[in-house]
Amino acid sequence: MSTRPDLRLTAAERDAFLRAVVADGDEVAYAVRDADGYPSVGLCEVALEGDMLRLSGDRPVDGAAACVIVERGATYDDITAVIVRGVVRDRRIALDDVVSFAFGKLPPG
Numbered sequence: 001m002s003t004r005p006d007l008r009l010t011a012a013e014r015d016a017f018l019r020a021v022v023a024d025g026d027e028v029a030y031a032v033r034d035a036d037g038y039p040s041v042g043l044c045e046v047a048l049e050g051d052m053l054r055l056s057g058d059r060p061v062d063g064a065a066a067c068v069i070v071e072r073g074a075t076y077d078d079i080t081a082v083i084v085r086g087v088v089r090d091r092r093i094a095l096d097d098v099v100s101f102a103f104g105k106l107p108p109g
Helices: 011-024
Strands: 028-033 039-044 046-049 052-055 065-072 080-087 092-094 097-102
Touching: 011 046, 011 065, 011 080, 011 097, 080 092
Parallel strands: none
Antiparallel strands: 028 039, 028 065, 046 052, 052 092, 065 080, 080 097
């Protein structure tokens, strides 16, 4: 049985990736459940503030359970992503519940 490579980003890699996205002014996706219980998605800019992402704009609203997806990659082999889940408070979401990966960590072949 083969073992799978670890594609997770370290905390330092995650923060460097998020800083690069913020520096470039890239928009990120967010998803929330709307008042009818259906998914609602949109785009916003983020700023990295310590262990928090500050969200621009007026959505998602404070108190909303949200998922923020930060990803980049021109091809499958170089997709890197950080997915943050939490509750928006004061236009910020904590980096407490995070999934991250970089397909560039896959071995060749």
